[in-house]
Amino acid sequence: MASINVTLKEIKLPQQKLVNLVTYNSGEKHLFPTVLSPTDNVATHQLITTIKSNMAQIEESLLSSGAVLLRGFPILTASDFNDVIVEALGYEDFPYEGLGSRHKVIGRVYTANEAPPEKKIPFHHELSHLSQPPSKVLFFCEEEPKSGGETAILSSNLIYELIRKKHPDFVAKLEQHGLRSVGLLNAEAENSSPIGRGWKATFSTDEKSVAEEKVAKMGQKLEWIGDVGKITLLSPAFKVDQLRGNKTWANTLILWYGWRDSSDGQFKMTYGDGTPLPEEIVGDCFRMFEEESVAVPWKKGDVLLLDNLIVLHSRRSFQPPRRILASFGK
Structure with a gap:
């Protein structure tokens, strides 16, 4: 059984880019997105505690790169995802009132945009027309696509x-x-x-x-x-x-x-x-x-956390099945 004090390690993926991001003018570079994974197996009952105990690292990574992909956690269902948002990450709720085709699934969890799979959804900040849009956007992969369907991201x-x-x-x-x-x-x-x-x-x-x-x-x-x-x-x-x-x-x-x-x-x-x-x-x-963006293929259980004020996102066309869920935080 894994220790209750599981730490997180940063892993590298071939799709990441080493670029100037939120500190563009300083010349400092960061891997985009930051990818964090547990150093040991995490049991379902340890999920919330593990994320809570590593929030300082998650927040620091979000500050430096604007995007954090959590991979390798036992997040399997919409209910699990809702628990992570509410109990572990603790971001204040931002109810969705936008034009995107979506519906509520459970708690603070919505479907991602339900446009047909052949349609691409171009880059945008979520609800950017508002004077105070959500500061955080979270995506969860409940079912990974057969092909395509990446949520591409880009430093604004x-x-x-x-x-x-x-x-x-x-x-x-x-x-x-x-x-x-x-x-x-x-x-x-x-x-x-x-x-x-x-x-x-x-x-x-x-x-x-x-x-x-x-x-x-x-x-x-x-x-x-x-x-x-x-x-x-x-x-x-x-x-x-x-x-x-x-x-x-x-x-x-x-x-x-x-x-x-x-x-x-x-x-x-x-x-x-x-x-x-x-x-x-x-x-x-x-x-x-398109040229400057990063697109990491989804894996079941992935959670992608974006600073919505500095990172744009899009959806590429895909071959079903694909089920990505979303949530928004102040």
Whole structure:
């Protein structure tokens, strides 16, 4: 039987990259993501205690790299994952109110985006349009894909700096005007779309007036075309990571670009002043995101912990089966 005081070791995977991340300007490099595994077998009844006793190492790794993959723990079910979130990690709950096609499984656990497996979900920060989005996003692999389906990740500060150097005028205009996005939300969910959750599920209400109040609290506008909600979001393109002082690519531009052909005009994006975005430059940025990202294949029981303020994530297409669950923390 394993000792109750199981420690964690950092392991290396071929997909990791040694890059400048949250300390981009200092030249310091970190393996991305950090991968932590127990030094001994952990029995199910030791799971919570083991993670709790190693929280200092987990938090330090999250601070330095922005992403921590926990591998080799006896986390088998959605209930196990919920226990890890609530009892071991201790992050305050952030209830999900977004457009992604997902539903609650148990406690604080949701399905990951339920878009069809052939659809890619481009890079984004979760709920980045909010003034205070969740600071933590956690993913759990309950059933690993037959092939593909990686949750690719990318340092937001790194990609901001790379794009700023390559397309300075574009970044300057984004800095000046921000972004304006207009979306049409149907009343009911459409799981065939990655952003088809519907306004009733998104805002947890059947009442239009309640939905309007929630959008107004975000400083945005919700209008109606029959039962279809027309939401207009004006948001800055970048934010400053207050903990580290670095700028991050905190917008949904790449998400919009990746879905523009399949959304049937349901979502549109421009500069904040209403002028069109330069398609060729946005396409180049899309390619840069893919080139700079890291994608570690899922294994059953994996938990991926992301600092949502500094790390972007995406989903690659896959061959079923695949069941990834998610949770969000303040």
